[in-house]
Amino acid sequence: MDTSSLRGRGIVVTRPRELAGALAAAIEKAGGRAILFPTIAIEDCPPPDALRKLDAYDLAVFVSPTAVQKAMAQVARWPARLRAAAIGGGSKRELERHGVSGVLAPGEGADSEALLGLPELERMRGKRVVVFRGGAGRPLLGEALAARGATVEYADCYRRTLANTDPGPLLALWQGGGVDAVTVSSSEGLENFVTLVGAAHLAATPLFVPHERVAVRARQLGSGEVIVAGASDDAVLERLVAYFHERA
Numbered sequence: 001m002d003t004s005s006l007r008g009r010g011i012v013v014t015r016p017r018e019l020a021g022a023l024a025a026a027i028e029k030a031g032g033r034a035i036l037f038p039t040i041a042i043e044d045c046p047p048p049d050a051l052r053k054l055d056a057y058d059l060a061v062f063v064s065p066t067a068v069q070k071a072m073a074q075v076a077r078w079p080a081r082l083r084a085a086a087i088g089g090g091s092k093r094e095l096e097r098h099g100v101s102g103v104l105a106p107g108e109g110a111d112s113e114a115l116l117g118l119p120e121l122e123r124m125r126g127k128r129v130v131v132f133r134g135g136a137g138r139p140l141l142g143e144a145l146a147a148r149g150a151t152v153e154y155a156d157c158y159r160r161t162l163a164n165t166d167p168g169p170l171l172a173l174w175q176g177g178g179v180d181a182v183t184v185s186s187s188e189g190l191e192n193f194v195t196l197v198g199a200a201h202l203a204a205t206p207l208f209v210p211h212e213r214v215a216v217r218a219r220q221l222g223s224g225e226v227i228v229a230g231a232s233d234d235a236v237l238e239r240l241v242a243y244f245h246e247r248a
Contacts, residue, residue, distance in 0.1 A: 004031065005245035005247075006244055007032070008033065009031075009180040009244060010035050010178045011027050011035060012170065012183065014037055014040075014189050015038065016040045016160075017038045020036055023183070026233055026237045030240075037196075038163045039189045040162070040163055040188060040192055041161045041162070041163040042066055042134070042160060043161055045156050049155070050130045050153060054130075055081070057082055057153075058127040058129065059127060059129045059130075061085045062085070062086050063131065063137065064090075064091055064133070065093075066134060066158055067158070068095050068098065069094060070158045071155070071157050072098040084100045085103065086115075087110055088106070088111075089105060090110075090232065092105040104120055110210065111231075112144070116141065121145070122148065124145055124148040125148070125149030128151050128153075129153070130155050131152065131154050131155065133155070133156060133157065134156065134157060135159050160188060162192050171197060174201055179201075180205075180206075180244070181240065182201075182206070182207050182208070183208045183209075184207065184209055184214065187217045190214060190217060190221070191217075194221055202223040203223065203224045204224060207223045207227065208243075209228055210229065210231040210236075211228065212228055215228050
């Protein structure tokens with residue numbers, strides 16, 4: 001992949017600080033300038049009760065790499081009979097890093113719809129499912145599994161809050177022409193971005209989002225150019241490079 005089109009481009013990375021390093025490093029390696037501006041802060045929760053009764057479940061679903069990290073930090077032994085599932089590749093890799101094998105995850109896509117499309121999740125009658133997450137999110141996954149006959153519980157491993165990030169330096173960069181694109185990883189991150197810096201800059205700056213669902217919200221907020229790039233670091237970098245190559 002020819003990354004020369006990113007040279008000198010200022011790319012805003014809005015992921016939580018703990019999760020921004022890999023994408024920022026990839027942008028820098030490609031010659032761009034990663035501008036870290038976290039819009040979501042991650043706070044610990046007390047260990048959920050579900051972690052003390054893992055043997056009672058048939059399936060454990062993890063909605064993010066952070067959910068894996070927070071939950072597995074409290075697990076001494078993963079039950080051999082308990083199947084794990086991950087919304088996306090990042091969560092799957094994090095589970096495997098903690099020694100969990102046979103993880104169910106979609107080959108393409110990184111959302112509830114993609115996971116629900118797996119044949120292993122079609123017949124769920126009588127199954128007990130626990131969903132490890134970071135506070136309330138989209139209800140689709142739990143509702144769909146319940147409709148298929150599963151008993152679904154939620155286990156909150158962390159909280160997502162509005163990050164206490166000073167917008168001043170970013171706004172100064174923008175005013176000086178130092179911002180060429182913004183990347184967001186969720187609708188919540190996008191909403192927080194608008195809360196912190198306002199929506200005006202979205203009208204004239206390309207915005208890279210993981211899913212069409214986030215793109216819809218971005219357009220509602222006034223974004224003038226939205227690019228659906230995918231959720232993984234590789235996908236985001238590839239789309240950034242292609243976008244700026246086309247405009248070189």
